[in-house]
Amino acid sequence: MNKLMKRGLILLVTVVAAIGLTACKQEDKHLQKIRIAEVTRSVFYAPQYVAIEKGFFKEEGLDIELTTVPGGDKTMTALISNGADIALVGAETSIYVNSQGTEDAIINFAQLTQTDGTFLVSREPIDNFTWDMLNGSTFLGQRKGGMPQMVGEFVLKKHHIDPKNDLELIQNIDFANISSSFASGTGDFVQLFEPTASIFEKEGKGHIVASFGKESGHVPYTVFMTKESYLKENKETVEKFTRALYKAQQWVYEHSSEEVAKVIQPFFEDTELDILTSSIERYKEQKSFAENPLLDKEEWNHLQDIMEEAGELPERLDHSNYVNTEIAEKITNE
Structure with a gap:
């Protein structure tokens, strides 16, 4: 291929690319x-x-x-x-x-x-989890008045656990800091969304033992x-x-x-x-x-x-x- 043909080909590719880009911009305008x-x-x-x-x-x-x-x-x-x-x-x-x-x-x-999209994560592995294991524990929950916390309390009560009296409920930590708070040692159990729950399990920081979504219904x-x-x-x-x-x-x-x-x-x-x-x-x-x-x-x-x-x-x-x-x-x- 001679230099003239190469230049012509390069020019053609450039023009086609420019037309394509212009077409995309015109499409976005609409x-x-x-x-x-x-x-x-x-x-x-x-x-x-x-x-x-x-x-x-x-x-x-x-x-x-x-x-x-x-x-x-x-x-x-x-x-x-x-x-x-x-x-x-x-x-x-x-x-x-x-x-x-x-x-x-x-x-x-x-x-x-x-x-609900949260999972109950325990600090220690539990082979045969039952909800009554939360009695007397420290539970790191979600923000008061938000759906995760309300569903969490609904599920606890469903299993005859009073979230105010049967465990220590912590719910004054910002959503963005809940996972890091648990990782640093706060709480025996925590309520986490994915993918944080799976990441904690993979890194050995926690263990998924139950699903609030399965327990709460649609x-x-x-x-x-x-x-x-x-x-x-x-x-x-x-x-x-x-x-x-x-x-x-x-x-x-x-x-x-x-x-x-x-x-x-x-x-x-x-x-x-x-x-x-x-x-x-x-x-x-x-x-x-x-x-x-x-x-x-x-x-x-x-x-x-x-x-x-x-x-x-x-x-x-x-x-x-x-x-x-x-x-x-x-x-x-x-």
């Missing part, structure tokens, strides 16, 4: 941006990351801007103050906000997780929600969002845990693939990932029962007023 505020970055939210990485949102003409806003109160503040269009957070936060009589109600429209643990005004003005957009999510929910259960782990690994660069895989497998095995976006009345009422049992329910709110099932029903019936 996508509608949706700002999502997630309460934490968690393997528990795997279907959301699958929807992003597999391009399901883009297929619906949506450009997702995902921001992690630690803490349910901060996530809801972002939503209420127009810092986000959609929030991914525990459904209990919508109850706290709506019970205060907000003029622009918070509407839950698509469920992401349908069980509950709308993490839900996509938005303001009523946004839903009214952007109903078609929310439908597209829910359709993309449903595709991802189906994809997660149709593929192996390792395949799911490989897809979402860009969101968890510091977590080894085998840990991601085992974490996803645990959640799939107990059906923690919702199989569809529908938040039904039974789950909503069970959530309020758990909140009431914990003494954290401001008032009972009617499912029909604060949960939109029309969109999820339409999508799943297509």
